[in-house]
Amino acid sequence: MNTTSTPKPQGLDIAAQITFAMRSMGLPPLPRNYAVFYEAYIGSNPALTRKLAALGSHATQADIDVIAEEFFGHNSNRIIENAHSRLASELDSLVRLMKQEQSSLETYNKLLDETSVRINAKNTASVDLLRNAIQILTLATGDTLARGEKTAESFNQKSQEMEAVRRELDEYKRIANTDSLTRLANRRAFDEKLAGLFNFPTNLSRATLILIDVDHFKRINDTFGHPVGDKILATVASVIRANAPREGFVARAGGEEFAIILESSIDEEIHTLCERIRVNLESTPFRNSRTGINYGPVTASIGYSSAAECEDSGELYSRSDIALYCAKNSGRNCTREFEAGMRKEFTKNWLIYK
Structure with a gap:
């Protein structure tokens, strides 16, 4: 996402991008400012993202403090x-x-x-x-x-x-560490958990990262509005949590993307799990009980990868993301496991996530 009209410098990690954005808006890189920009950049709170984007290319410290107070509910x-x-x-x-x-x-x-x-x-x-x-x-x-x-x-x-x-x-x-909309772990907690996997290399052979992205979510927001989109995301989160293993770490990785980290799993069981989540989500009614408007069906594409051959959390995320992209490119509403040959197929087009 882009919170300001100032283009972000290429080749920087998210921390550097956030610092650059704060300075571009004339804001000091204070910890409380970083927290607001971090939530906006990872897309875990669309309403916060929109509020920050509405400030344009310049903002005062008071503007940011008002946003922090509104969305965090307390002075952390x-x-x-x-x-x-x-x-x-x-x-x-x-x-x-x-x-x-x-x-x-x-x-x-x-x-x-x-x-x-x-x-x-x-x-x-x-x-x-x-x-x-x-x-x-x-x-x-x-x-x-x-x-x-x-x-x-x-x-x-x-x-x-x-x-x-x-x-x-x-x-x-x-x-x-909790996403306010879905009550799942947020991107900050997800990043910590994912990085923590590699603190114990002997356990990586059975660790897996699953990424789940809601199909055509931009169309849902554009058609029914963001409040409806938020309710749909909350329902999607509950379906994922209900079908994930109790010991699995479930997070909202950002926007309409969710993640499950499994530290002990068997390959055959993972595909079955992904398909169970996908089928249950597809069959879940998304309807306004008061007006009768039907928002569904809502489907999701799923990609996953094992941590066994990955050097770090970045590579594990990249492999699962490539598998997710290939699921999107295969027509959506399907599950794909990462395979080495997918890298040739992967020329990422962000429009496919819309």
Whole structure:
């Protein structure tokens, strides 16, 4: 997609393209700006993309902040900053508690050493001295144990508070990695998951990437409007999720494209899975219950590839994307597995995805 009238430089990855676009619009490359542009560029939120494109070639920071507040529903930077501040405060309290405990133990150890010296002194045989030493040690020991119990309680309380902060950050991460329209994982989470496959090369032999693209989706949007298109995407997502394996990672990779990452699969089962998703989607009614308007049938083309012979996540995505293109080029509404010979067929024409 193109959010501005300024052409994007060729040969740059998405991060560089986003940075270039922000600077072209006169915006500083702040993390919160990057988040907005990232969601717009990968196409996971069409409404956000349209809002950003409507700003034209120039925008103010206030314009971007309004979009972020509208679509993200909260100030994510503020959440992280508050969480970090609370964590820093709790850790500082723990360090002070540890120092106090260390100081208390050092004092107690010093008292033990001094008492030991006095008791063992050759010129000391007084029963009174021994009695006094026992009394001092008893009081010091009781005080030290009481202080230790209090410190333990404080440690427990601080640990509970830090656990609460951790849960808050986990929830923020879940929200940040979830597509707001379909409730599936978004492109950010998908990229992380796909790259993570290659952290464990021994598991790649059974890993697979499936790409699913809704056929003629531009025609659906142009005919019925974007709100209807969004509802159709949400339904497509639910069909895919319902038919995918429970352990499969399902994401909206961008626009009308969905992805499934399987970390343990058998070749024959993958084709069966793809066909089950395709057939169930084709047979799903897409109808407005109030007006009776029929939006269907809605079909999808599917391409998939094994990670076994891929060097990295980029190559795996490229192979599945080529297989998806070949499914489109074969008449749509079909499933294709990547084969080496497909590269000759692949001269990508983006119009085929419309």
